[in-house]
Amino acid sequence: MNFAILFSGQGVQNLAHVQQLKDLATELNVTSQLTQCLPTLFNPNLSEADLYSNDFAQPFIFALQWCRWQKLKHKLDEIISFSGYSLGELSALICSTEISFEQGLYLARQRGMLMSEAGQESSGLLAVQGINWNGLELLLAKTATELSIKISDSHFIVGGLEANLQQLTQQLEQVGTHSVKRLNVSIPSHTSLMNCAVAPYRQVLQQHQFNRLEVAIISGSGGHKYYKTSDAVEALIDQMNHAIDWDSCLTAIQENQPDIVLEIGPGNALSKMLLERSPHLNVRAVDDFKTFQGLELWIEKQQNIDC
Template sequence: MRLALLFSGQGGQGPAHWQQVQAGVAGELGEALSRVLPGIADPLAASLEAPASPGGDAEKLAKNSIAQPLIFAQQMLLWRQLQPRLPRPICAAGYSLGEMAACSAAGAFSVSQGLDLCAERAALMDAAVAGEQGMLAVLGLDEAQVESLAVAAGLAVAIRNAPRHLVVAGARSGLLAVADQFAAAGASRLVHLAVRTPSHTAQLTRAAVDFAKSLDLLPDQRLAFPVLSAIDATAARSVRPALAALARQICTPLDWAACLQAVAEMQPDAVLEIGPGNALSRLFAELAPDIPVRACDDFRSVDGIVRWVESAG
């Protein structure tokens, strides 16, 4: 059977995902997570489980320093349970942060190394910009119109999810101002994402350069399966090109629509999204409705995920 994997990025995370991590972390992974997030087993868990103020948990989970290591941990916990029971994937693609998990799943670096790298990635991204930053998804407008309004507001187009589904990034004040202009221009939907960094824009060039220096220390070898770059869907079959793309995507716009098209053209029998939310599986279903696709979040158990994959093949 031909299985393709999609690893989600930031934005869909919630307390339930961190409770999954709390329940499943043990051994090397638990030690690594405690190293990058000291006290994770107590203060964060308590704050997420307590009946806090409505926006408190969401704001905490949107912080790069917390979100990036925890999302990666949740994805790799799932993959560790799924990998022995699924066929070897024909490819994997990761949306923004999800490319970290895609590379690790393919063997570019260990889970423990990945957690350290996620913490470093978050710190570098946070240090590269000042003030309140964010990202806004814009649906229903032509790309040229979105880019024109974004640039005029001091923002940049960061991600192309589909021809009329883009994400812009930059200063939060600019995002709030331009949202009204997008609405007036006829946008069908506007979503402020749970991300506090202008990811995939030139503002993060320094972070990308510094992250590449750390990735260059990792040894080269053949990957277990190809990893598609979210920048342009180029398939990496060995570690070195995969890591080069992983660093560059921090400051380079993503063409996720092209990435999904490349996955569809590989003619998988099924596509599985691993990580918080189901946004990627919904995007893929719109692009290729004849190819079965589901997200792990759609299921209540690993057994349910495995049964679906087996039935799809």
């Protein structure tokens, strides 16, 4: 039985994820690395609001995904692809090249810091549903906002400065758009407002020695399937200031016909997106299960059925 693995992005992390990361770090003997990189994680007064600061969120989510993957990877028969939504594509690259946890934390932290520095003005992301691209594109031009992620023909993530996002929200409401929601992300990822982060992050990645990809990556950059590390790294850099085509990525995952799609998390938004498109697919998320034992029992049952 083969698996396609999805690594989520920012926006739905919570304090339960903090505790799980601490527990997994202890089990995997990486607590000291976490303490050095993310001392705030061990602050007893850490609040849910603290989890959304970009500098904290990016290395935190990577750490959770890396630990979850280490826990699960030996339980799965065959992995045919990794895919990552926004930040998740960095986790996909790190897990596929099997570099160290310390190196992965460094790369995630640098990405978060450089993107925060590029987005000094108050800004963020907006989820928009119920309008087609032609209609939305006109409003983006009028409000100096930009496409960040295409999820479907009527579902988009838009980035921009705070005042411009407010203006866009008003115009979307006037044309009767079904849903407009501000996301818990503090930077306008994948837009030209991230231009200043591209060159320094390219330097960070090019100075790093990656191993070859052990698992092919179906990228958010148009759904292309990468087998070479250099191609996956270049796509990751390009995404910093260019929109992601998650719609094409999901199409490519479907075309690969995985037996099971497993979302590493945090959250289960990517699983829901895929199920909306293909209700027949066997899709689950780590966060669907209360315990790892429950998840592992489910995986074992699916693989036994296949036999």
